Amino acid sequence: MTTPDDRQPPPRFNAARYCLAENARTRGGKTALVMVGDGGHVSRLTYAEADRAVRGIAAGLLGLGLKRGERVMIRMGNEADYVLVYFGALAAGLIALPSSPQLTPQEASFLVENAGVSAIVMGEGLSEAAAPDRPGCLRIGLQDIAAMKAGAPLADYADTAADDPATLVYTSGTTSRPKGVLHAHRAIWGRRPMHAHWLGLTESDVMLHAGTMNWTYTLGVGITDPWACGATTVLYNGPRDRGIWPRLIAEQGATLFAAVPSVYRQMLKYADLGRHDLSCLRHGVTAGEALSPELATAWHAATGKPLYEALGMSEISTYVSSGPTIPVRPGSPGRPQPGRxxxxxxxxxxxxxxxxxxxxxxxxxxxxxxxxxxxxxxxxxxxxxxxxxxxxxxxxxxxxxxxxxxxxxxxxDLMNAMGYRVSPVEVEGVLAGHPDIAEVGVAELAVRADLSVIAAFVVPRPGAQPDAESLIAWCGERLAAYKTPRAIRFLDTLPRTANGKVQRKRLADAADRMS
Structure with missing residues (x-):
């Protein structure tokens, strides 16, 4: 349990060392990471192997001439090297910039230019065209990473201060462009209250996370937290199958399962939970979207296991939660974790x-x-x-x-799409470029009591008759999938204030009146 005496990390603190060095020394042969792929293929990485690979990547990045504090963008899919490159950058004293492979080249280019990225690590299946061209910016492929892992490792992790920058995460702001949230190495220390009070996480646990590595929810809860505690993490990078998760819980002996509420909802609807032995599972945790009391009740009725919710944001991660030490109160995400x-x-x-x-x-x-x-x-x-x-x-x-x-x-007016914060201004800017659109407003639209989607409310140009499908496709070519509207509603005019500002909170009501 976190006490006031240990709220702050030591002055000299490296996040990668904190997660790997001691584990490699005391439990080097223990499995740190399990990757389950297509056809059930399983690969494993021990703590000793992870420590060696991370320090090899750190040495390789520095060997390319990168200097302390320079930004390294990770543009990879859900592959084991993603996490190794992430920790390798931290181990070298560089700043890791995790990104999604769903980003369009234009979106990726903005991040590269805005952050002044010095190197881009490209994952499997991403073409050269997917890496923005910035003068002096290095492009690093998987063959390069393989050579780094096999090369001489860094003798020790970088001697960083707790306040030195470590990670730059981009999230939607109130403007049309994403903004970078800069975290220090101490952010990993700051996650400690979650371990006991939300996750109930110990070294004996096996954590299965349903997300992909480019998401901070997965990097944090799925990888960083288990490694900080000496536990084992399990990730899946095979075809998306709504029924895969109960099978993986049973096969991998997962004691903890982390996902957004919609994944639990899909499991209840599409997976045959009774076919799988879930006795190993202690509880599930959820974040990124509000957990409805109805869903929590339905999950407990079907499995006998509780769901513990957390509330957080990119700037602080999760700091309010229910959990083993904080009883669930339906409708509330919980209480501030002790020490907060x-x-x-x-x-x-x-x-x-x-x-x-x-x-x-x-x-x-x-x-x-x-x-x-x-x-x-x-x-x-x-x-x-x-x-x-x-x-x-x-x-x-x-x-x-x-x-x-x-x-x-x-x-x-920020929206929440599958746990990602999305600026309506960014989506509106893309749709405003469509030749058939005169005006557009974007907001969340409730499609069920416990589910909202991003919707675009469109006023067509005179004489134009755009259809919803083509407008969604237009956005899909210019925005990441999670930013793309799932619904289009057509209006004669947009609701505005006396000063002419679009009233996004009234868009859905305006569409209802027209239907």
Missing amino acids: RVAILPPDGPPDPLPAGETGLLAIHRSDPGLMLGYWQRPDEEAAVLRGEWFTGGDLASLDADGYVWFHGRND
């Missing part, structure tokens, strides 16, 4: 915490080691979320008398 300082602040005025029961901005104290260093080259946006001693991420919430958090939506 959380408050509700008024949206305007002095940052004085509000009493229980009042709604305001959910805030976490700036002393939390898991909190970001800041936004990459976005000082104005950074200043906007800092209120005195507090960081506010834009979530509206209240605390009840027992300290449970009750979520009341966003103070801005």
Whole structure:
């Protein structure tokens, strides 16, 4: 359990060393990573092998002339080398920039230019055209990574300070372009309250995560947390099959399973849970989307296992949760994890915490080691979320008398798509370029009580008759899949304020009135 005495990491701290060095020394032969692929093919990596490979990659990256603090973009699929390159960059004192292979070349180019990327590591199946061309930027392929792993390893992990930058994660902001969230090495130390209070994670556990490595939820909960505790992580990179997860839980002896709520919903609907022995599973954990009480109840009825929810964001990861030490309260994501300082602040005025029961901005104290260093080259946006001693991420919430958090939506218009935050401005900008569109607004659209999708509300140009399918295809060519609208609604006009600003929260109502 985290106590006030160990909230802060040592002054000299390297995240990769923290996850690998001691494990390699004391449990080198233990399986660190299991990759299950197509046809049930299984590959394994021990802690000793992971430590050796990571230090080999670190030496190889430095051998290419990369300097401390330079950015290395990882443009790979769900393959074992993704995590090794990620930790290799940290081990070398470089800054890792995880990215999704779903990004279009234009989206990837923005990240490369904005971050001033010095090297791009390309994964299997990605063509040279998928790597943006930036002068002086190195392109590193899988053959290069294989040579690094086989080469002489770095003698020791880089001697970094806890506050030195380690990871740059891009997330949608309130503008039309994603913004970079810069984390220090100490962010991994800051995850420690999750281990006991949300995950219930120990060295004896086997963690199966349903996500892909490019997602911070997977990199954190699926890999970093198990490795920080000396546990085993299991990932799947075969064809997407909604019925695969109960089989993998049984076959791999998973004691913990992590996914977004929609995966649990799909399992209940499409998988024959009764065919698989899930006795090894202690509980499931969920984040990225709100967990409905109905889904949690249905899962427990079908499996006898609880679901523990967490609330977080890219800037701090998960800091509110239910779990083995925090009883579930249906409808609430839980309480602040012990050791976290959380408050509700008024949206305007002095940052004085509000009493229980009042709604305001959910805030976490700036002393939390898991909190970001800041936004990459976005000082104005950074200043906007800092209120005195507090960081506010834009979530509206209240605390009840027992300290449970009750979520009341966003103070801005950011959308949530399968756990990714997506800016409506970015999607609107793509659709505004379509020749048949005069105006467009984008917002979340509830398709069920517990499920929302990104929807575009379109006003066609006079005489034009665009169809929904072609507009979705237009977006699919220019946006990552998770940013692409799932629904199109046509309107005569967009609802606007007296000042002409589109009222995104009224878009769905306007479409209903036309139907």
